Amino acid sequence: MLALGLFALGAGCGDSNQDNASASGLRVALLTPGSIRDGGWNQSAYEGLEKIRDELGAEIAHQEVKTPQDFESGFRDFAARGFTLVFGHGFEFQDAAALVSKEYPGTIFITTSGSTVRSNVAPIVFELEEATYVLGFLGARMSARSRVGAVGGVKIPSVASTFTAYEAGAKRARDHAQVTISYIGGWTDVSAAREATLAQIANGVDVVIHNANEAAAGFFQAVSESPNVWAFGTNKNQNDRAPERVLASAMLDVPRALVLVAQEVKSGSWSARSMRFGLRSGVIKIEWNQALQEKIPEALRAEVAELEQSVASGTVTVPRGSF
Secondary structure (H helix, E strand, O other): OOOOOOEEEOOOOHHHHHHHHHHHOOEEEEEEOOOOOOOOHHHHHHHHHHHHHHHHOOEEEEEEOOOHHHHHHHHHHHHHOOOOEEEEOOHHHHHHHHHHHHHOOOOEEEEOOOOOOEOOEEEEEEOOHHHHHHHHHHHHHHOOOOEEEEEEOOOOHHHHHHHHHHHHHHHHHOOOOEEEEEEOOOOOOHHHHHHHHHHHHHOOOOEEEEEOHHHHHHHHHHHHHOOOOEEEEEEOOOHHHOOOOEEEEEEEOHHHHHHHHHHHHHHOOOOOOOEEEOHHHOOEEEEEOHHHHHHOOHHHHHHHHHHHHHHHHOOOOOOOOOO
């Protein structure tokens, strides 16, 4: 039997949280594929869980899981314990959610990515591609060699799609731009991310982006060590991770999205469908490093701002991967 190590989290201890749950009737759980201290993808989801507790008076719980078997066990345990809403944070949770949802029709299962929809299963689709497209455009223009790169953790469709958009943005800026994409095969190997980033830089890439969760610490180490290189953060505002190198971050306001979904569930208005959030929604944002704004030529800043607005309005269509 899997030792789940679940814990409910309250403002002080479990008692106050249970009081909130009794008052609101809302119990919300979160499964993450990595550490909630990764400074990016997983941490942002946990912050959303805390906001659901604080703003909606919900009882909350969290578990870190690593394998598809753990995904199923985590979903099943929370549902069996009577949780109203369970988030699986990532594309990789879809199959487990669809399977377990049949056993627990009274629980709503949300995956933060993907396309699987059932009567009590649905994805939140963060259209981060809209932001990475704009940053790809900027990156190609800022590159002295018209060579930009991307370092990913695992090549899952939702991550690959952000790089597809990044490459398309770079090609929009300079049709001869070269784009190097590499994956390290995991989310936690800091050394591998550092080496992959340094390898790209050694091969002439001078603007890089990542989508690597905890392993991104190695990405930021590499760019900090490398002169004449610009970088972009993702998922959270990561401008301070390498403040002399990171021009901007393509970020998701995951907490806002999770609260919006929880509000629908609490009010009884939730319905199963793909819930999409792009630049127009404010859930997807580009956070600029104000300390480096002068490094971007004024005319280019204006061009990028115009492109960002065009993407947000739908005038410019951003390519996505198929998933």
